[in-house]
Amino acid sequence: MTIEIFETHRARLFALAYKLLGSRSDAEDVVQDAWLRWSQADRAAIRDPEAWLVTSATRLGIDRLRQLRHERERYPGPWLPEPLQVDSAPTPEHGAEVADQVSLAFLTLLERLGPEERAAFLLKEAFDYDYAQIAPLLGHSVANCRQMVHRARARLQADRPRFEVSGDRHRELLVRFMHASQSGDQAAITGLLTANARLVSDGGGKVTAVIRPLLGAERIARLYAAVARRVGAGIEARIGSANGEPALLRWREGRLHSITTVSIDGDRISEVLTVMNPDKLRRWQPVEH
Structure with missing residues (x-):
């Protein structure tokens, strides 16, 4: 029964580890380490296997x-989370229930929290644990855990878009951004962005990318116009999804070149996140023979 019990909770442990770390490979390592601890533990002394496993995975995740x-x-340069799911032809329903809490924008915001603060926030907000459960898991008092979650919530809310939009509106703006950026239409790109829009691209030092966040609609538009002039004809772009949210997928010579997601504030794009690091795209590349 050792492995059967663990497998019952594997998906939950992986979801927690991925949200903590923003990396599939690191999350898989945490789950594997949790399995090793579980397989060596005195299970006769464990009254609540789920609580034991979540505690183990959380502490391993915090250490990692x-x-x-x-x-x-x-x-x-900037570091962005590694996408967990990428679909080049998603259905409208695909990923709708997972998009919010594993969106690249949300995971990027979580990077601003300390390890224990991030764990407390996720256990409360994403996994619906109460403070009495979180406190012994993290080794803090209930009051301290409540304060950590309150502080995390306030910090994240301050950096999130002020106005929410529908999924259809989100996709519509992304489609317009795709066409404008592919053609290098500087005026159209500027018109789609908020004045203080932010662009972050993660090349991992392995491909050409902006090495620090780029701020301002006009600066971002000039960058895309320059890229379109230089390599536009060699890039194929289409709308897909990444972690359940609409994403702009760019392909070059049959290989996935980048994944771009956007945050919408009202009726304009406030943030552009582009993952270009080949290591984070490897899983979705065609198999080479």
Whole structure:
């Protein structure tokens, strides 16, 4: 029964680890380490296997996140989360129930929280744990956990778009942005962005990318216009999805070149996130023979 019990909770443990770390490979490592601990534990003394496993995965995830924060400080340019799911031809219903809490924008916002603060927030908001459950799991008092979640919620809310839009409106703006950026229409791109829009691209030091966030609609528009002039004809673009939200997928010579998602504030795009690091795109490349 050892493995059967663990497999019952594997998906939940992976979801927690992925939201903590923003990386499929690191999340898989955490789940594997949790399995090793479980397989060696005195299970006769474990009254609540789910609580034991979630506690183990959370603590392993926090330890791994502390290590990653130091590694990401040395990362070449901005670091963005690794997409978990990419679909080049999604149905309208595809991923609708997972998009919000694993969107690249949300995972990027979580990077601004400390490891324990991030864990407390996710356990409360994403997994519906109460403070009495979170406190012993993190080794803090109920009051401290409540304060961590309150502080995290306030920090995230301050950086999220002020006005929500429908999924259809989100997709419509992304389609218009795709056409404008492909053609290099600088005026059209500027008109789609908020004045203080932000662009972040993650090339991992392996491909050409903006090495620091680019701020301002006009600067972002000039960049896309320059890229369109240089390589526009060699790039195929289409709308797909990444982690359940609409995404602009760009292909070059049959290989996935980049994944771009956008945040919408009212009727304009406020943030553009582009994952270009080949290591984060490898899973969706065609198999080479």
